[in-house]
Amino acid sequence: MAKEMKNFAEKNGKKLVISLANSYIYLILLVFWVISCAASPFFRTVSTFSNILISTVPIALISLGQTTAVLSGGFDLSVGAIASMATCIASVTMQYGVFPSIIVVLIIALLIGFINGVGIAVLNIDSFIMTLGMMFILDGINLLVRPVPGGYVPEGLKGFLLLKIGDFPLIAFLILVLAGIFGYIILQKRRFGRAIYAVGGNPRSAWLAGINPVSTRIKVYMMSAFCAALAGIFIMARISSGNANAGDPYLFDSFITVFMGGTLVTGGVGGYGGTLVASLIIASLGSILQFLGVSIWYQFIIKGFLLASIAGLQLYFIRKRSEKGK
Amino acid sequence: MIELIKVDNLKKHFPGIVALKEVSFSLKSGRIYGLVGENGAGKSTLVKTIMGAYQPDEGEIYIKGQKALIKSPWQARYYFGIDAIFQDHSLIPQLSVAENLSIDCLDKLYRWGLISQKELKRRAQEVLHRVCPDVNCEKLAGDLSEAECVLVELARAIARDPNVLILDEVTAPLERRTVEKLFSILRELKEKDKTIVFISHRLGEILEICDEILVMKDGKLEGIIDNTKKNDFSSVRWQIINLMTGTEKGLYFPERTNKQISNDVALSLRGIHNKYLHEINLDIYQGELVALAGLQGHGQSTLLRSIAGLVPGTEGDILLDGKKITISSPRQAIEQGVFYLSDRRDIEELWFTHDVGFNVSLPTITSRAKLGIIQSAINRETSQSIVKGLNVVTRSLSTPIRHLSGGNRQKVALGKYLLAKPKVLLLDQPTMGLDIHAKEEIYQLLRKLCAQGVPILTVLNDLEEIINLPDRVIVMREGKIVREFLQEQINEHDLLDSYYG
Numbered sequence: 056m057a058k059e060m061k062n063f064a065e066k067n068g069k070k071l072v073i074s075l076a077n078s079y080i081y082l083i084l085l086v087f088w089v090i091s092c093a094a095s096p097f098f099r100t101v102s103t104f105s106n107i108l109i110s111t112v113p114i115a116l117i118s119l120g121q122t123t124a125v126l127s128g129g130f131d132l133s134v135g136a137i138a139s140m141a142t143c144i145a146s147v148t149m150q151y152g153v154f155p156s157i158i159v160v161l162i163i164a165l166l167i168g169f170i171n172g173v174g175i176a177v178l179n180i181d182s183f184i185m186t187l188g189m190m191f192i193l194d195g196i197n198l199l200v201r202p203v204p205g206g207y208v209p210e211g212l213k214g215f216l217l218l219k220i221g222d223f224p225l226i227a228f229l230i231l232v233l234a235g236i237f238g239y240i241i242l243q244k245r246r247f248g249r250a251i252y253a254v255g256g257n258p259r260s261a262w263l264a265g266i267n268p269v270s271t272r273i274k275v276y277m278m279s280a281f282c283a284a285l286a287g288i289f290i291m292a293r294i295s296s297g298n299a300n301a302g303d304p305y306l307f308d309s310f311i312t313v314f315m316g317g318t319l320v321t322g323g324v325g326g327y328g329g330t331l332v333a334s335l336i337i338a339s340l341g342s343i344l345q346f347l348g349v350s351i352w353y354q355f356i357i358k359g360f361l362l363a364s365i366a367g368l369q370l371y372f373i374r375k376r377s378e379k380g381k
Numbered sequence: 382m383i384e385l386i387k388v389d390n391l392k393k394h395f396p397g398i399v400a401l402k403e404v405s406f407s408l409k410s411g412r413i414y415g416l417v418g419e420n421g422a423g424k425s426t427l428v429k430t431i432m433g434a435y436q437p438d439e440g441e442i443y444i445k446g447q448k449a450l451i452k453s454p455w456q457a458r459y460y461f462g463i464d465a466i467f468q469d470h471s472l473i474p475q476l477s478v479a480e481n482l483s484i485d486c487l488d489k490l491y492r493w494g495l496i497s498q499k500e501l502k503r504r505a506q507e508v509l510h511r512v513c514p515d516v517n518c519e520k521l522a523g524d525l526s527e528a529e530c531v532l533v534e535l536a537r538a539i540a541r542d543p544n545v546l547i548l549d550e551v552t553a554p555l556e557r558r559t560v561e562k563l564f565s566i567l568r569e570l571k572e573k574d575k576t577i578v579f580i581s582h583r584l585g586e587i588l589e590i591c592d593e594i595l596v597m598k599d600g601k602l603e604g605i606i607d608n609t610k611k612n613d614f615s616s617v618r619w620q621i622i623n624l625m626t627g628t629e630k631g632l633y634f635p636e637r638t639n640k641q642i643s644n645d646v647a648l649s650l651r652g653i654h655n656k657y658l659h660e661i662n663l664d665i666y667q668g669e670l671v672a673l674a675g676l677q678g679h680g681q682s683t684l685l686r687s688i689a690g691l692v693p694g695t696e697g698d699i700l701l702d703g704k705k706i707t708i709s710s711p712r713q714a715i716e717q718g719v720f721y722l723s724d725r726r727d728i729e730e731l732w733f734t735h736d737v738g739f740n741v742s743l744p745t746i747t748s749r750a751k752l753g754i755i756q757s758a759i760n761r762e763t764s765q766s767i768v769k770g771l772n773v774v775t776r777s778l779s780t781p782i783r784h785l786s787g788g789n790r791q792k793v794a795l796g797k798y799l800l801a802k803p804k805v806l807l808l809d810q811p812t813m814g815l816d817i818h819a820k821e822e823i824y825q826l827l828r829k830l831c832a833q834g835v836p837i838l839t840v841l842n843d844l845e846e847i848i849n850l851p852d853r854v855i856v857m858r859e860g861k862i863v864r865e866f867l868q869e870q871i872n873e874h875d876l877l878d879s880y881y882g
Contacts, residue, residue, distance in 0.1 A: 244495040256475035323475040
C-alpha cells in the first residue's frame, strides 16, 4: 500500500514538475508584471492593463498564424505585409459597407495564403524565400493603394472593437479568449492540427503514414494569411486609418512570441498556448518601456536581443535533449 | 494456397546505379518468405517499389492476378492490402503513440467536431493489446525505445489486417525474447493465410521462421531456396551464402606489396570507444593496406570518423609512430598528418561549385603563401603537378569540379591531401559509385601510396575488393572487431560467414 502510494506520488510529482517546466512562460509573465509595477507607478493602473490587452490582440492573432507556419516546419514572413494590406484595402472599401469590406479583405488574404502555400508545397520554394518575396510584392501594392495613411474607418467598427466596459476592454478580451480556444482546438483536437505536427516533424514519415503534406502546408499558409488579415482589421480600428506600413512591426513580434512560447524552430513541437501568453508579455514589454521613457530605438535593440537569445536557448535545449536521447 | 502477389520483370534505376534488374517472383498466401542479400543488393528498394514509395522504371506488379499500379504507400495499404514496416521508422515522434496508431483515421474519431481522447485511447489499447500491451499509448512516439517503436508499428500494421506484410530489418533492435514473440505473431498470421516477407541480416532468424528464402545480389534475384522442412539449417545456410557470393569477374587488382610492409607500427589504436564502438584495439604497420569489412552500419565508418576526431565523446589512445596524439577536430587530425576521406565525396570532400585547382590546393594553401599573400604561380604549379601525377582527366585547372567524372573527382579529393604529405590515410569506401576503369585506377593509386610507406585504413563494402585489394581484413560487427583475416587466409565463404552473428 505504502509502495503504491509512493509510486503514485513519484508519477504525479514528476508530472507536476514537467507541467511547471512547460508553463515557465506564465512565471515570466508574472515576474515581469511584478517588476514593472514596482518600477513604474504609471504601470500600476487598470487602464494600463486594459491598453495592454488591446495591444495584445493584433500580436496574438498574427502569432496564431505564425505558430502554425513554424509548427509545419516553415516561416511566414509575409504576415506583417498582409496585415498592412488589410488596413489599406479595408480603409478604401469600408465606405461600401463594413461586412462586404471585411469579406473582401479576408478573401484576398486567403488567396495570398494560397499562393504562398502553392509556391512552398507544390513548387518546393523555400518558405523563407517565398514569403519574403510575397512580403515585398505586398509592400509595393500597399503603397500603390494607399501612398499616404488615411481612408475611412467607420466609428461603429472602431467603437465595437475597442469597446470598454468601465475600464475593461470586453471585445479585445473576447477576441483573445476565442483565439486561444480556436488555436487549441485547431492544433490539438482536429485532424488538420495533428497533420501540421506530423508534417513539421517529418514530412516523409507523414506521407508514408497517409497524410498529404502538400494540402496540409497550403492550408497552413492560408490560415496564417487569414489570421494576419484579421489582425490588420483590428490594427486599422486602433489607428483609425489605413497605413501601408502599419503591420510591419508585427512580423518581428510574431517570431518572438512563437519562439518565446516554446514552439521550436525545427518544427513539429510547441503549441498556441505559449504563444498567446508570450503575446501578452511582448505587449506589456512595449508598454513598460514606453512608461519608462525608453525610446523606440532601444525597444528595437531589446527585442532583437530577445529574439536571438531565445532562439539560441532553444537550440541549446534541443541539442541537450537529443544527446540525452542517444 | 493462392498466389497473392506477383512481381514481373521489375526494373528500377537511380542516377548512377541500377537498384533493381529484372526482378520476378511470386508469393503465395500462408507462407513466410525470407529476403536476404548484401548491403545495397536492392532489398529495401524492392520493398519500397512494391509499397508504391518508388515507381518502377519497367515491369509490373500483380495482386491476386490483377495488374496493380501502386502510386503511394497509402494506396498499397488501403486498396491492395499490402503493408510494410520500413527500415527507417515511420512513426511521427512529435505525436503520441495513440495518435500515431490512428493517424490515418483521426477524422473518424471526432465527437462534437473534436478528436475524442477517450475514443483515441480505446482504439490504441485495442490495437496494442495483442502485440505490446505494456506500451503507454499517451507517450510521445519520440520517447519510445527502438524496440517499442518496432512493436507499435507492427501493431498498427496488423490492425489494418493486410494480406501481405513486409518487415524490413525490424529485428535489429529487438532482444531474443521479443523476437520470439514477434515470431509467434507471424506464425499466427501465417495460419490465417497471410503472406509475410521477412528481411533480416540475421541468417539464424531467417532459417528459423521462413519457408522460402529469396536471395538478392546486385539488384538481381539470384535464387529461391526452399526451407519448408526446417531441419537442414547448415546446408540451407551454405546455399544462401553461396548465392550471395557468386561474383562477376572482371576487375583487375594490383599486386599486393606486403613484402614491403615493415615491422614498424605506424598507427596504433588502444581501447577506442564511444557510443557506437566497444574497445577497438588495432595496429597498422608502415605501408600496409588494411580493410574494415562487415555489414553496413556496424561501426566501420564510425571507427574512421572517430580516429579523425569527428565523433564527439570518443575515448581511448591513438598512437602515431609510437607517440600518443590527441585529435579532437579535423584541423588537429590534419596537423598530425592523419587524413580522412569521407564516403560522401560530393558533399563532404569537394567544393562542388569550384574548379579543380581550388579543390586541390585549398587545404594546404597557406604553405604556399609569402607574408600572408598566396603565391599564385607556385600554387598553380603545385596543383598542376599533383593533377598530372594522379592522371586526372580535366581540360584545365579551372574546369569546375562538377564537370569531372566520379573517378576523377575522387582523385582530386585524394590529391588535395597528398599535397600535405599524409602519415596515415583513412578512406571510407574510396571506390563507391565508380566504374570499373576508375576503380582500377584508384586501386593502383592506393597501392602506390602504400609502396611509399603510407599506411591506409579503408572501409570496403564490395566483397571482391575486400578479397583482392587489402593486405589484411578486419571484420566488425556491432561496434566490435570480431575477426581478422590475413591476406592469404581470406576466402569468400568464411568472410561472409563472419559478418553474420
